[in-house]
Amino acid sequence: MKLAVVSLNSIWEDKQANLEEVERIVQTLNQKVEYVIFPEMSLTGFSVSNLALAEDFENSNSIRAIQKLAKENQMNIVFGLMISSGDKKYNSCIAVNNKGEIAGNYEKVHLFSYSGEDSLITGGTQLKSIDWEGGWGLSICFDLRFPELYQELSKENLILLNIANWPKTRVTHWRTLLNARAIENQSFMIGVNRTGVDGNGLEYEESSCVFSPKGEKTEPFEISEKVKIFDLNLEEAMEYRKNFPIKKDRRNSIYREFYS
Structure with a gap:
């Protein structure tokens, strides 16, 4: 499975400029990969206080543009966007398949109260999986x-995929947590982070990466300024789970008591 992670330097609140860059990158990746992934709030940066940036999910120019791009290039695309539904706003991760169809929309469950995100954005209440190869x-x-x-x-x-705007000041946490999530879940853990400096003056370090189900950092086979291309062998995860079946030892009934 060939996929590209894009460490996009999202221009603050400039959807058109960011969309043009997304289009340029996807077109350069044509026929190289099956999947391409962009960071959280790809077209605006993490500007949760400007609620005017939100787009109605059923009538979004940005989503339509990505759908067209995915279909024309026969590529599966994941990107982030603030969307609206009625009077509520959500920080969303949207997956579009290579036919230009929406394969899934995940609304961020855990909102970052430290930045005030929880006072402006509505938290999602459902987990989301995509039935792409291997399950995402x-x-x-x-x-x-x-x-x-x-x-x-x-x-x-x-x-498992996480798209982010994770600042440089806490980038050690980012890498450590990605590694931990891979190990404890025996899954490929993909982290896609932005770069540059945002409109709040926060600096971001190029830190997009992939960890294997064994917790080993996966090396890309091709790297450019913003893009890393990986070739993942899903049999590695299936075989590892079979040979080292730690999930069968989970005691979910006890965990439920802890959280009741």
Whole structure:
């Protein structure tokens, strides 16, 4: 399975400029990969206070543009966008398949109260898996600190994905948590982070990466300034789970008592 992770330097609140860059990158990847993944709030940066950036999910120009791009290039695309539904706004991870159809939409469950995200955005209430090859479990940025989410997602998915705007000041946490989620769930853990400096003055370090089900950092076979291309062998995850079946030792009935 060939996929590209894009460490996009999202231009602050400029959807058109970011969309043009997304289109350029996807077109350069044509026929090289099956999947391409962009960071959280790909077209705006993490500007949760500007609620005017939200787009109605059923009538979104940005989603339509990505659908057209995916169909024309026969590529599966994952990207982040603030969407609206009625009077509520959500920080979403949207997956579009290579036919230009929406394969899934995940609304961020764990909101980053430290930044005030929880006072502006509505938290999602459902986990989301995509039935792409191997099964994909979706998550966004701050979700990474909550391992329970990934235990549930990994029941049916060999690939766990987190798209983020994770600042350089805490990038050691980012890499460590991605590694931990891979190890404890025996899944490929893909983290896609932005780069550059955002409109709040936060700096981001190029840190997009993939960890194997054994917790080993997977090396890309091709690297450019913004893009890393990986070739994942899903049989590795299936074989490892079979040979080292730690999930069968989980005691879910006791865990439920802890959280009741």
